[in-house]
Amino acid sequence: LWRLCRRVVGNDADAQDALQEALIAIARGIRRYDGRAAFTTWSYRVATNACLDELRKRRRRPLPDPIGSGPAFAAGEPGHSAGADLLDRAGVRSSAGHAGHDPGVEAVADRVDVDAALAQLPHDFRLAVVLRDLCDLDYAEIGRVLDIPPGTVRSRIARARAHLADLLGNPTPSPDRPTASP
Amino acid sequence: MTPDQRDELASALLDGVLPADQADAARRDAAVVARLAELEAARELLRSVPPPEPTARVRALAAAKAAFDEDGGAAIAAAPGVVRDVRDALLPGRPPAPVADVTHHRRARRSGTRWLGAAAAAILVLVGVVSLAVVGGGGSHEDEAATTAAPNDVAESADDSAGTEAEASEQGGAAPGAGDRSLGAPGAPVDMGDLGTFSSAAALVARVEAVRDREAASRTADAPASSPEPSDGAASEGADDSGSQTTIAELSALSLCPASGWPPALRDAAAIRLHGRATVDGTEVDVWVVEPVRDDGDGRDRVVALDETCAAVVDQPVP
Numbered sequence: 224l225w226r227l228c229r230r231v232v233g234n235d236a237d238a239q240d241a242l243q244e245a246l247i248a249i250a251r252g253i254r255r256y257d258g259r260a261a262f263t264t265w266s267y268r269v270a271t272n273a274c275l276d277e278l279r280k281r282r283r284r285p286l287p288d289p290i291g292s293g294p295a296f297a298a299g300e301p302g303h304s305a306g307a308d309l310l311d312r313a314g315v316r317s318s319a320g321h322a323g324h325d326p327g328v329e330a331v332a333d334r335v336d337v338d339a340a341l342a343q344l345p346h347d348f349r350l351a352v353v354l355r356d357l358c359d360l361d362y363a364e365i366g367r368v369l370d371i372p373p374g375t376v377r378s379r380i381a382r383a384r385a386h387l388a389d390l391l392g393n394p395t396p397s398p399d400r401p402t403a404s405p
Numbered sequence: 406m407t408p409d410q411r412d413e414l415a416s417a418l419l420d421g422v423l424p425a426d427q428a429d430a431a432r433r434d435a436a437v438v439a440r441l442a443e444l445e446a447a448r449e450l451l452r453s454v455p456p457p458e459p460t461a462r463v464r465a466l467a468a469a470k471a472a473f474d475e476d477g478g479a480a481i482a483a484a485p486g487v488v489r490d491v492r493d494a495l496l497p498g499r500p501p502a503p504v505a506d507v508t509h510h511r512r513a514r515r516s517g518t519r520w521l522g523a524a525a526a527a528i529l530v531l532v533g534v535v536s537l538a539v540v541g542g543g544g545s546h547e548d549e550a551a552t553t554a555a556p557n558d559v560a561e562s563a564d565d566s567a568g569t570e571a572e573a574s575e576q577g578g579a580a581p582g583a584g585d586r587s588l589g590a591p592g593a594p595v596d597m598g599d600l601g602t603f604s605s606a607a608a609l610v611a612r613v614e615a616v617r618d619r620e621a622a623s624r625t626a627d628a629p630a631s632s633p634e635p636s637d638g639a640a641s642e643g644a645d646d647s648g649s650q651t652t653i654a655e656l657s658a659l660s661l662c663p664a665s666g667w668p669p670a671l672r673d674a675a676a677i678r679l680h681g682r683a684t685v686d687g688t689e690v691d692v693w694v695v696e697p698v699r700d701d702g703d704g705r706d707r708v709v710a711l712d713e714t715c716a717a718v719v720d721q722p723v724p
Contacts, residue, residue: 225454225456225457225462229454229455229457230451230454235457235458235461238457239457239458239461239465242457242461243461243464243465243468243469246465246466246468246472247468247469247472249469250469250470250472250473251472251473251475253473336450337451337453341451352451353451355420356448356451356452357451357452357454362420362422377413377417377422378413380416380420381409381412381413381415381416381417382412384412384419384444384447384448385408385409385412385416385440385444387447387450387451388440388443388444388446388447391446391447391450392446392447
């Protein structure tokens, strides 16, 4: 549930709130669980609603400027990402090459990249791909969680993945920031 | 093939949902394979989620537990089937346990932990005895009392519920140590399971009589094939030395009504033969078939049915 919340809402603080709300809702609503769906599927549905509530709440409050949400990335410019921006700001990466390359910082940069990339997806697409790739639900289960047909789930997942791959895959990778592709 | 079609194909391939022939065809397309690699890479990045902060996790769990205690606990007690469904979902592969309700489930769990307490107590007694022997084989009465009292304290602190039941048993007027008294039949009484719903006590007694007779016939039929058993009375007396007797405290854990509330016919029985559950006139009861004490009445088995308030819905000889 944490992984779901973390990826859907995009930051630790909101994910903690969403997770807590989800667990409370599960504890309070367990009587309504009727066994028709797997307990995990039901739990994910409850958590999904908690995450959407959290996102709605967040829309009503001002957001701090997230790291790397600069105009270039917001526009989805290929070859530049929030993580790369973070590395640039931290001075870890020089324009000349690998100087200062640090796996820990790279991991943080990747994390920021993923959050920023997911933030660009509509909620429905984000949820579909997270439920599939993080929660390992199949199309039918995702359909039950999101109340959409499995065919729609499949196409949303495909489009979400493609979008993420374009944003995260660095189509024009710089020599000092290898892509995660094999 | 358009880029969207290629993406859909690669995504379906990643999920393993394509039929074999389509998957083979897709793997022969270099563009799809390249896209598949990119999707896989993105998925790996997506999956690397940092763990939650421990304090946040604890806080969330505590909040959920508080909510459960406020609302959910009562709700679950009213709907025991939910417990089974959730357990089955979380622990797939476990055989379904014959849990009648949450109260029963909790008591069964107490029974398990009580064995731990008893084992700890036994070890402490052993250690105490060895210590006394090493120190000099002597000591005042007070010392011995202190040594033997300690394990009881430990056992009680190890399992509050066991301690509570033991205390309740004594408060209920049972003879000292009654909770540890062994009953005649080795092992647990035969489980009659759920006997069903009855509109009257007489209907329940008739049903119990039939079950008891069938059980007796079954035992008789099995006797030659298994170890030879003496007659009922001898079995009751001889089993006290078998080391596998069932104590009242253990049986109390099976019961809706703890042993402290048992009527004399059940508490002082020479043996408890059968145990089951039934609903009589809308009230769930434990049903016991007991062998009465030797000098009590006509020696016929008695059926005793107690509800959760320990009221005797039935207490009469089996016809």
